[in-house]
Amino acid sequence: MILRNFGRTTYRTHPLCMGGAALGDMPETFAYSVPAEDAHATVRALFDSEINFLDTANIYGDGESERRIGHVIRERGGLPDGFVLATKADRARETGRFDGDRAHRSIAESQKRLGLTHLQIVYLHDFEYCDQEQILGCGGALDVLVRYREQGIIGALGLAAGPIPEMIAYLDRADFDCVISHNRYTLLDRTAEPLIAECHRRAIAFVNAAPYGSGMLAKGPSAYPRYMYREASDALVARARACEAVCQRHGVPLPAAALQFSLRDPRVTATIVGMTRPERIAQTLALAATPLPEEIWGELVDSTASG
Ligand SMILES: NC(=O)c1ccc[n+]([C@@H]2O[C@H](COP(=O)([O-])OP(=O)(O)OC[C@H]3O[C@@H](n4cnc5c(N)ncnc54)[C@H](OP(=O)(O)O)[C@@H]3O)[C@@H](O)[C@H]2O)c1
Numbered sequence: 001m002i003l004r005n006f007g008r009t010t011y012r013t014h015p016l017c018m019g020g021a022a023l024g025d026m027p028e029t030f031a032y033s034v035p036a037e038d039a040h041a042t043v044r045a046l047f048d049s050e051i052n053f054l055d056t057a058n059i060y061g062d063g064e065s066e067r068r069i070g071h072v073i074r075e076r077g078g079l080p081d082g083f084v085l086a087t088k089a090d091r092a093r094e095t096g097r098f099d100g101d102r103a104h105r106s107i108a109e110s111q112k113r114l115g116l117t118h119l120q121i122v123y124l125h126d127f128e129y130c131d132q133e134q135i136l137g138c139g140g141a142l143d144v145l146v147r148y149r150e151q152g153i154i155g156a157l158g159l160a161a162g163p164i165p166e167m168i169a170y171l172d173r174a175d176f177d178c179v180i181s182h183n184r185y186t187l188l189d190r191t192a193e194p195l196i197a198e199c200h201r202r203a204i205a206f207v208n209a210a211p212y213g214s215g216m217l218a219k220g221p222s223a224y225p226r227y228m229y230r231e232a233s234d235a236l237v238a239r240a241r242a243c244e245a246v247c248q249r250h251g252v253p254l255p256a257a258a259l260q261f262s263l264r265d266p267r268v269t270a271t272i273v274g275m276t277r278p279e280r281i282a283q284t285l286a287l288a289a290t291p292l293p294e295e296i297w298g299e300l301v302d303s304t305a306s307g
Helices: 036-047 060-075 100-114 132-136 141-150 164-170 193-202 234-250 254-263 279-289 295-303
Strands: 016-019 053-055 084-089 119-125 154-161 178-182 205-209 270-274
Touching: 016 279, 036 060, 036 279, 060 100, 084 100, 084 154, 100 119, 100 141, 119 141, 119 178, 132 141, 141 154, 154 164, 154 205, 164 178, 164 193, 178 193, 193 205, 234 254, 234 295, 254 270, 254 279, 254 295
Parallel strands: 016 053, 016 270, 053 084, 084 119, 119 154, 154 178, 178 205, 205 270
Antiparallel strands: none
């Protein structure tokens, strides 16, 4: 796959990005644990692959995702040439506070754990759980992050969150370089569509996270009936089974359709796939390259139309 311009920034990124949430061992979110050695091996395999893009956050596993990634960066003596690492500035885990002071601390923690003074991409993360005045007020978290970008301590500033109308409104609050939406542009949920259109209009890189809805569309609705980090409703499981049946009729894997649904949209700059085993990288590249018949897309829409 060919590297793409990352919006208006100077970065060139692979259409696939590895997601680092589960790498930080978050059993309450993913319903399974990930030992440090598996995480290290997965990051090593990534650094040896054609994928040059990794996404993490200050808060994942209470810092454990950044610590594990930092371990491999140190082992390699720095990031591989041409590699792009994104992290996210987060609220304080215990108090939920996300003011200017907290933004300073979040950046300092990320620098220390990753062993990097320059952070290439930093997203303002999950504003929906926070007091908006703390983030948007004068000297608040957003002002602090904008200043870090002006000073060159961070290379690009992004917005990463959930609720779509609120994210669109946030785009007027700063000159963001990139946006992450998650679980809302998949075979089962297309509510991110207006945000994608708005990012495209503004020439902001749009990054689509969780194309498998946090796992159900990769492992299958019987093996892993969870969507967006919680048990999926019966109706959602039924829609996933309908997608699975369409794929079976065409003899193709469900995760190939789930992944390519995102990859084939030219407005999506990169698609973030969560992986916690080294073999996932080759599997993901193979799923991305699996030939799918054109008519499958219409059938997949029809199969989930009731939801
Ligand atoms: N607010 C935000 O900014 C935000 C929110 C959500 C996500 N994100 C980012 O997006 C990333 C991706 O989201 P996600 O991890 O939640 O969901 P996801 O990418 O939809 O799904 C990840 C799940 O799919 C499984 N999987 C991946 N490839 C597979 C394969 N070939 N075969 C079987 N299972 C496979 C993984 O299993 P294994 O663990 O077994 O590999 C993991 O359980 C996150 O890690 C994070 O970096 C950002």
